[in-house]
Amino acid sequence: MQARTRFMLAVVVLFLLMTGPFLLTALIVWVETAGEAREMLVKVLSPHLTLGTLLTAMGFAAGVGVVRVLFRQYVQGLLRMSENLRLMLGANRGFRVQPEGPPEVQQLAVATNELASQRDVLLQDVEAQIGRAKASVELEKDRLAALMSELTQSVVVCNLDGRVLLYNNRARAQFRALSDAPGVAGGGELIGLGRSIYGVFERNLIAHALDTIQQRLRRGAAQAQANFVTTTRAGQLLRVQMAPVLSLAAPALVAAESTAVAAGSVTGVQQNAAAEGDGAGNAGGGAFPAAPEVAAAAVTSERTLTGFILMLDNITRNFETESRRDQMLHNLTEGNRASLANVRAAADMLEFEDLTDEMRTRFRKVVRDEVQAMSQRLDHTANEFADSLKARWPLEEMLGADLIAAAQRRIEARIGLPTKLEEVDESLWVKVDSFSLIQAITYLASRLSDEFEVREVRFRLSAAGRLVHLDLIWSGQAMSTETVMSWELEPMKIEDESSPLTVRDVVDRHDGEMWLEREKVRHRAFFRILLPAATPQEQAEAETYLRGESRPEYYDFDLFAWSEKSHELDDRLLSELSYTVFDTETTGLNPSQGDEIIQVGATRILNGKLLRAESFEQLVDPERPLAPESAKIHGITSEMLRGQPTIDKVLPAFHAFAADTVLIAHNAAFDMRFLQLKEEQTGLRFDHPVIDTLLLSAVVHPNQESHRLEAIAERLGLTIVGRHTALGDAIVTAEVFLKLIPLLAEKGIRTLRDAREAAEKTYYARVKY
Amino acid sequence: MDKKVLIADDEQNIVISLEFLMKREGYQVEVANDGEEAVRRIRASRPDLVLLDVMMPKKSGFEVCQEIRSDPEMAGIRILMLTAKGRDTEVAKGLALGADAYMTKPFSTRELVDKVRSLLEH
Numbered sequence: 001m002q003a004r005t006r007f008m009l010a011v012v013v014l015f016l017l018m019t020g021p022f023l024l025t026a027l028i029v030w031v032e033t034a035g036e037a038r039e040m041l042v043k044v045l046s047p048h049l050t051l052g053t054l055l056t057a058m059g060f061a062a063g064v065g066v067v068r069v070l071f072r073q074y075v076q077g078l079l080r081m082s083e084n085l086r087l088m089l090g091a092n093r094g095f096r097v098q099p100e101g102p103p104e105v106q107q108l109a110v111a112t113n114e115l116a117s118q119r120d121v122l123l124q125d126v127e128a129q130i131g132r133a134k135a136s137v138e139l140e141k142d143r144l145a146a147l148m149s150e151l152t153q154s155v156v157v158c159n160l161d162g163r164v165l166l167y168n169n170r171a172r173a174q175f176r177a178l179s180d181a182p183g184v185a186g187g188g189e190l191i192g193l194g195r196s197i198y199g200v201f202e203r204n205l206i207a208h209a210l211d212t213i214q215q216r217l218r219r220g221a222a223q224a225q226a227n228f229v230t231t232t233r234a235g236q237l238l239r240v241q242m243a244p245v246l247s248l249a250a251p252a253l254v255a256a257e258s259t260a261v262a263a264g265s266v267t268g269v270q271q272n273a274a275a276e277g278d279g280a281g282n283a284g285g286g287a288f289p290a291a292p293e294v295a296a297a298a299v300t301s302e303r304t305l306t307g308f309i310l311m312l313d314n315i316t317r318n319f320e321t322e323s324r325r326d327q328m329l330h331n332l333t334e335g336n337r338a339s340l341a342n343v344r345a346a347a348d349m350l351e352f353e354d355l356t357d358e359m360r361t362r363f364r365k366v367v368r369d370e371v372q373a374m375s376q377r378l379d380h381t382a383n384e385f386a387d388s389l390k391a392r393w394p395l396e397e398m399l400g401a402d403l404i405a406a407a408q409r410r411i412e413a414r415i416g417l418p419t420k421l422e423e424v425d426e427s428l429w430v431k432v433d434s435f436s437l438i439q440a441i442t443y444l445a446s447r448l449s450d451e452f453e454v455r456e457v458r459f460r461l462s463a464a465g466r467l468v469h470l471d472l473i474w475s476g477q478a479m480s481t482e483t484v485m486s487w488e489l490e491p492m493k494i495e496d497e498s499s500p501l502t503v504r505d506v507v508d509r510h511d512g513e514m515w516l517e518r519e520k521v522r523h524r525a526f527f528r529i530l531l532p533a534a535t536p537q538e539q540a541e542a543e544t545y546l547r548g549e550s551r552p553e554y555y556d557f558d559l560f561a562w563s564e565k566s567h568e569l570d571d572r573l574l575s576e577l578s579y580t581v582f583d584t585e586t587t588g589l590n591p592s593q594g595d596e597i598i599q600v601g602a603t604r605i606l607n608g609k610l611l612r613a614e615s616f617e618q619l620v621d622p623e624r625p626l627a628p629e630s631a632k633i634h635g636i637t638s639e640m641l642r643g644q645p646t647i648d649k650v651l652p653a654f655h656a657f658a659a660d661t662v663l664i665a666h667n668a669a670f671d672m673r674f675l676q677l678k679e680e681q682t683g684l685r686f687d688h689p690v691i692d693t694l695l696l697s698a699v700v701h702p703n704q705e706s707h708r709l710e711a712i713a714e715r716l717g718l719t720i721v722g723r724h725t726a727l728g729d730a731i732v733t734a735e736v737f738l739k740l741i742p743l744l745a746e747k748g749i750r751t752l753r754d755a756r757e758a759a760e761k762t763y764y765a766r767v768k769y
Numbered sequence: 770m771d772k773k774v775l776i777a778d779d780e781q782n783i784v785i786s787l788e789f790l791m792k793r794e795g796y797q798v799e800v801a802n803d804g805e806e807a808v809r810r811i812r813a814s815r816p817d818l819v820l821l822d823v824m825m826p827k828k829s830g831f832e833v834c835q836e837i838r839s840d841p842e843m844a845g846i847r848i849l850m851l852t853a854k855g856r857d858t859e860v861a862k863g864l865a866l867g868a869d870a871y872m873t874k875p876f877s878t879r880e881l882v883d884k885v886r887s888l889l890e891h
Binding site: 333334335337338339340341342343344345346348349352359362363366369370464465466467481485511512513515517528530 | 780782783785786787789790793824831832835836839851853854856857858859861862865866873874875876877878879
């Protein structure tokens with residue numbers, strides 16, 4: 001009910017209250033008197049009736065006045081106050097109610113004002129706390145970044161999709177060395193935020209390492225890490241250590257820990273680094289002195305793997321040194337062993353009394369020659385051996401049963417061959433490079449299956465002193481020694497997956513042996529692989545792990561939540577895609593008439609940020625003369641192009657640089673035409689989604705005449721530097737695109753699909769006129 | 770009847786001593802300078818014992834050993850492997866492939882003679 005209605009009602013009630021009793025009394029008196037008495041009554045009352053009415057009217061007026069005052073003060077006053085309160089609640093937090101009206105209302109106003117002040121203080125406090133927390137997170141990030149850039153080891157952090165979230169300078173330098181075309185993209189096509197690590201490492205290798213880590217986590221192992229060594233496409237040898245990035249499932253726990261962690265953040269990181277460095281896991285007690293029970297709870301709660309850290313060492317050179325050293329050691333030991341045998345035997349012979357002179361001379365000559373040969377070997381080794389480095393294939397210790405279980409899974413998954421276990425000693429630990437070893441076992445099983453129609457393989461694991469026998473058993477005929485030799489010495493190939501290694505390489509890597517044995521009675525045969533045994537890992541390490549648990553806090557990056565698989569590219573927001581923005585300079589405007597690309601420049605956009613540091617710029621030898629007048633446009637002369645790589649060298653690097661991204665160019669059709677004309681020559685298809693800033697500008701500003709890059713940049717308030725170099729133009733285009741994103745959103749164009757459809761429409765509209 | 774011993778080794782400097790030693794012990798001696806020759810000679814002249822070096826050109830001692838052991842007709846031939854490698858994995862492999870005994874270089878000639886004698890007596 002509205003206030004005004006209620007006021008009217010109150011007035012009516014007042015009127016009824018004031019007049020009602022009097023009129024009722026009059027009516028009763030009127031009814032009860034009759035005849036003369038009534039006439040008398042009229043006669044007596046009539047002269048006073050006016051006065052009575054007048055007095056009643058005056059009383060009523062006074063009553064209405066009182067009601068009105070009360071109404072103004074208690075109803076309208078409170079209503080006004082509630083409006084003000086609402087103002088205080090939202091739009092104007094600093095506003096305070098003016099205490100006015102009757103004392104009760106004034107007290108209410110004062111109390112409300114006090115409440116508001118209290119709220120403001122609390123709010124400010126919360127904001128200050130958020131600010132402090134943010135600052136400390138920033139500080140931690142800075143520290144982490146500083147620490148990472150100081151590290152001599154290269155570090156790459158990835159999410160589970162293999163997207164790079166973080167890398168350090170060292171990693172960048174290392175990837176440059178890994179690039180197929182180091183001069184062209186400077187390794188930028190391999191590493192960059194948001195890029196896939198599978199561009200460098202085989203997917204299987206990473207998957208296997210993750211699998212190993214998961215298995216260890218499930219067993220509650222203290223150090224859930226995996227090591228592997230791999231060769232890259234460019235023939236480099238990398239030693240990789242993988243550590244998991246874990247996050248706790250229970251958010252309350254994370255909050256509880258964060259204070260403790262923030263206190264000891266730097267020490268925590270250093271301890272972790274140290275622990276990883278020497279593998280001893282000797283993190284000191286500093287990180288978690290205050291909250292052991294929290295840490296214990298953390299371990300029992302479910303830890304989920306959200307990503308992984310790769311620490312890389314390029315050991316190509318070390319390995320070469322190592323091989324040379326091995327060779328020397330080999331010469332020294334085996335060569336001298338043989339020589340010693342010869343000398344010793346000859347010396348023994350010389351002791352016989354019945355020697356002929358001729359024989360005696362011959363034995364003496366043997367002794368002389370061999371001793372001389374040994375001296376030479378020693379000298380040679382002493383010279384060469386001075387600079388030796390310790391770098392071996394890192395073998396990791398693992399439970400033999402785990403190794404076999406992994407091999408079984410792989411054989412069943414890859415070649416669909418059933419496997420069984422036979423006498424597996426569960427207590428045995430082995431020292432192995434599990435990836436290559438499982439590859440070798442799978443390879444042997446696949447050849448057994450392909451060439452000897454073996455239907456099932458079995459595993460056996462038994463101890464043999466400091467060695468372990470790993471047997472791969474099958475029923476049926478055994479192959480010839482020559483066949484075994486060829487299996488051992490041919491590079492491994494399982495279906496489409498091939499490796500430069502041979503089974504012999506893998507066995508040598510373990511300093512082991514392998515041979516074929518027959519069990520004639522049971523009509524079976526088996527390959528026996530001798531592997532080094534390891535002493536069982538101590539479970540006591542678990543305690544060290546509790547203290548080192550703080551690590552996930554340092555990688556509190558939102559990027560971990562980012563999973564590309566979950567979205568179809570078309571329905572992704574423009575603001576969250578990753579882009580390669582590029583431009584080309586050419587000899588002319590007609591690619592079909594032989595004009596060629598002379599420069600490619602590109603930069604990247606990731607999560608709405610321009611990554612200038614990750615750019616690509618390369619001059620290209622067009623293999624045709626350059627019209628001198630074109631130099632006026634792009635400033636590139638034929639001297640500058642001499643000795644530059646040709647397009648069939650540059651495009652593959654650019655293609656890799658642009659992998660998994662959306663391409664952006666200004667007047668993209670022009671540049672795309674040049675790229676597409678090279679498809680046949682290079683075998684590379686540029687079938688990425690393409691965005692044209694020219695068309696998008698026309699979508700946003702349909703009434704503007706010019707959509708040249710300069711004009712758009714000026715309109716959007718961008719300053720232009722370095723125009724008309726390919727990279728300069730690409731950067732301007734990227735900035736234009738970033739400015740266009742919010743303008744497009746105003747028009748309801750948010751996803752890649754929206755943008756494409758809008759661009760198509762404009763394109764046809766422009767074509768029509 | 771004189772026992773026949775085949776020496777399979779590519780190093781002349783040891784062959785000369787072994788040959789002298791074996792002859793002195795009264796055995797008939799034959800020499801092979803690589804793995805293939807060793808197999809050929811073993812098949813042809815069926816020696817009672819082979820002194821088999823592991824590291825030989827063309828065919829390694831392991832291969833020669835395996836080949837001989839795969840032929841039941843030659844089951845009686847004793848094989849004494851000699852190697853300059855001291856690794857126990859190799860010793861294990863040699864014995865697993867059917868060698869009767871294994872000696873690591875350098876060895877004492879006296880022990881070698883004892884070993885040959887004991888192998889030939891059985």
